[in-house]
Amino acid sequence: MTASTIVRLAALMLMAGPAAAQTATGAATGDFQPNDQILLEVEGDSQFTKRFTVGPGPALMLPVIGAIPLAGVRRAQVETYLTQQLKRYIKDPMVHAKVLVRLSVLGEVEHPGFYPVAADAPLSDALMLAGGPTKDAKFTGTRIDRIGRDGVAGSDLQEAIARGATVDGMGLRSGDQIIVPRRHDSEATFRILGILAGIPAAILIATHIH
Secondary structure, eight states, X not given: OOHHXXXXXXXXXXXXXXXXXXXXXXXXXXXXXXXXXXXXXXXTEEEXXXXXXXXXXXXXXXXXXXXXXXXXXOGGGHHHHHHHHHTTTSSSOOEEEEEEEEEEEEESBSSOEEEEXXXXXXXXXXXXXXXXXXXXXXXXXXXXXXXXXXXXXXXXXXXXXXXXXXXXTTTOOTTOEEEEOBOOHHHHHHHHHHHHHHHHHHHHHHHHHO
8 A cells, every 4th residue: 555545544544533533422312202292194194194103223113114213303304304214115105294392390380280282382381281380480580400411591481482482492301391390489589579569559549639
């Protein structure tokens, strides 16, 4: 092997390195996690038209076909990806797919519990599915607890909700928790005092009018 050949091979390896790393990173950073759900519709085929739960892998287990791997697949790409996969078994399939993320909505909401929320839905939709905040909720204290990751709270979360950030845009995963805390008694007291403080002024104004 000549010196010039060695140099060319080294150059090719250096050029291929970043691309290979990028591919590996892409595979590692796919959106899907076990317990995510995919609302799948294949026109004209009822056995593939239902809600499926993503299993370990992650992978989607379909009847007859078996497991379709989802590693490295982004949520936004799922419809195109599943269309390509199903073309191997069905002629010209018309595929519709929506990703649902199973979130816990806890604390001061009307109906705490687990809710499947569309990945492309605004984060506020998760709160509305739980009936919205109660009268005792401290909405500005709402936080997201993320499994194995830093949470989001305070002004950052309020800003995200205000601008209509989506579940996908916030990077939420199945099992993440949205927690709405209760207002402290002192806060409720100050609120009541504020209302009471305005009553004499209102009475005084009404007296002068009459």
